[in-house]
Amino acid sequence: MEREIHDFISYLHETKKSSSNTEISYERDLRKMARFLEDRGIREAKAVRELDLEGYLDYMERGEFASSTISRSVASIRAFFQYQMKVNGMEKDPSDNLRPPKVEKKMPEILSIQEVDLLLLQPDLNTPKGIRDKAMLELLYATGMRVSELIHLQVDEVNLQLGYVTCKEHEKERIIPIGNVSRDALILYMDKARDTFVKDSKEKTLFTNCSGKAMSRQGFWKVLKGYADAAGIKRDITPHTLRHSFAVHMLQNGADIKSVQEMLGHSDISTTQIYLSMNMNRMRDVYMKAHPRH
Template identity: 40%
Template sequence: MKQTENNILEYRSYLQIEKGLTRASIDAYMQDLKQYHDFLERKNLSLSDVKPEDLTGFLKEESLSGKQTKSIARLQSTLRNFHQFLQNNQYTVENPAQLLSRVKIEQSLPDVLTVEEMEALITSPDDTIAGQRDHAIMELLYASGVRVSELIDITIDDVNIEMGFINVIGKGNKQRIIPITDRSAEILDNYIKNIRLKFLKSENVYTLFLTQRGKGFTRQGLWKMIKKYQLQSNIKKNITPHTFRHSFATHLIENGADLRAVQELLGHSDISTTQMYTHLSAKKIREMYKKFHPRK
């Protein structure tokens, strides 16, 4: 199975160098392919021997193990793209994943915080050094709507306090310039001038938000930090770092922002992805209608 491992490593380089995917996206692909590699090893199959029925069996195994429909759909996409790469580079003759029928995903609407809940969450950290850093992180997440993977890669050079914007490298290595509020700019300015230096262990580290060890946050570390403040705020909804992005977009649209403008801010390549937030707003309107209309 050494050849399979080599092909996966070569595919990783392709995703990084030619496709320009983010570290988080590449890690997700590699996790999927690790599971696929383990399956092939158990079945004693080489990549050139794989048939559509083998892929179907693999996906069925993963589904029975408890994976949700969304994860199976992503896994299927990974297989299709990986086998297309193998065919394009003449490692295999065919792409057996092309014949797989696409998994249909029921789009579930994520939890969104109210403005009051968001205010309670963001202002819950104490006045310690770590608390002021955490306050700055959550303030920026809500002010900009950036993805978690984008936030942890922001450097101090990506922040322009005077002009009030941040520079972000998103999916597909695409650059976005995102305006931030005066309040978040003020909090970031204080963090950079007075707080960040106290976490800095090496002058060669340019990552904006640093942990106690002087290194950048991981996605898991950021998730744990937010869960801590969720408990402090006594908010019962399911809050993740991505909740800030959902709330950012929903609140903008509820207050009359143009859908195309929100699409640009979020870095969506397809406006249909952004339209999910109009559904969230419509859902909220329906709930208010049912609650307050006199003829229920």
Template identity: 40%
Template structure:
């Protein structure tokens, strides 16, 4: 179905969605197109609400999880909106599709003892170890996403006041970090980083052994290795450090809105509030609740 390929291409050109989201849409919609071909449907304008309902029933019969079905429905609804926009459909045939209730899984949280053990694993006298220790500290100290960490540049780092500036597509936010994180970052900047970069003009804060941007897979592998060395019988992900940052601050009485602001999970009203008060208040919350 050529409309699927055109839609995916348009998403890539728009640049509004992450690569992972676009890839997910492509997988879901290509499966819809394959099923449509089995039914003798070869064009987007031939799709019907009955066909979509039949496809969702097929997913249920195959034993797909509620979250998988919900994700497929999101992909389909987005595609149908596109088809309406390009006049392939007269009306939205997906409007009656209802997502199943997805039980939210509580995020896994590390204890402070587990985090301490993890931080003890990198070799502090090697360039890679200094980099890894800086990464671990920054993930836990700020709650930033892996994708955000990989894009951090030297100019985003303020060592004097101890903060990073995270630049998103729609907003920017300042996140403080503690003295311990500042110290390991300083060691990395003064010693380890110069042995990893391939050019003195490199602007990225963290690079891999090739001097290139760090990948999500590389960070996962690093965490798994250190978790095993620390004797932690669990699979640790960057997201767990992010969730631990939030949980530990809230446990110690941090303002939930301030924590959400630092993590980038904020409503427009919260953004407006913190755009006015911001940096001093956020730092006060951070200093009083993060260890």
């Protein structure tokens, strides 16, 4: 099934112009399914039956995979077999009756403004690494960009004079303004720290690891985790926590939801609306605590 999965991912990339995150997610889900099926002697998409896919879902549920993981896998599998029907002429879609488990929607984890301030105070500005880390954290919180966008950002995609960054993914791009604090942190990094890491003049990635190569997601996650621990933040935060926090804090301070949607790069405003509901919940709590006649 290797070739069929490869062709499907190529179709997503070239025809659907899917994001790299979507492609990585689909490919991971489908490879897991393929391994399960191949262990049972099924090596081609056309040989898969509805019962085989139900068996795979049972296997995932017995393995105590999270409901959200199973639901995402179902979506990947259905998209894959719909492609097989459309392009390769499969007569029957074995995923047609596949139904994901009900997923309990959890509110995203966010930091308070005070926690963000404390986190951003942790990098040591007396060291090149601290200067770099401060610039990365400030930029992530200033823009709400995804960590994949942060680590792939190029030097020429940052306009320090006008104060904005350009996020590019496939043929899509969006411009996000940055404030003075983030801008100053970037200027300090470019002036005092980047050349410490980057020895190759051809390297255009904005943020690199200590070897001068593009930073990985795992590398940035370790940086963030270290500073969260140093700040005494006990919750298990991820790079996405800063993205969530950016969105909620923007709405709390009066930003309109359409602008936040554009800055986050959400294609559907319903994805952004969850942050609006979180903001409403916060206002309700403030009201109940503060209003004398609640």
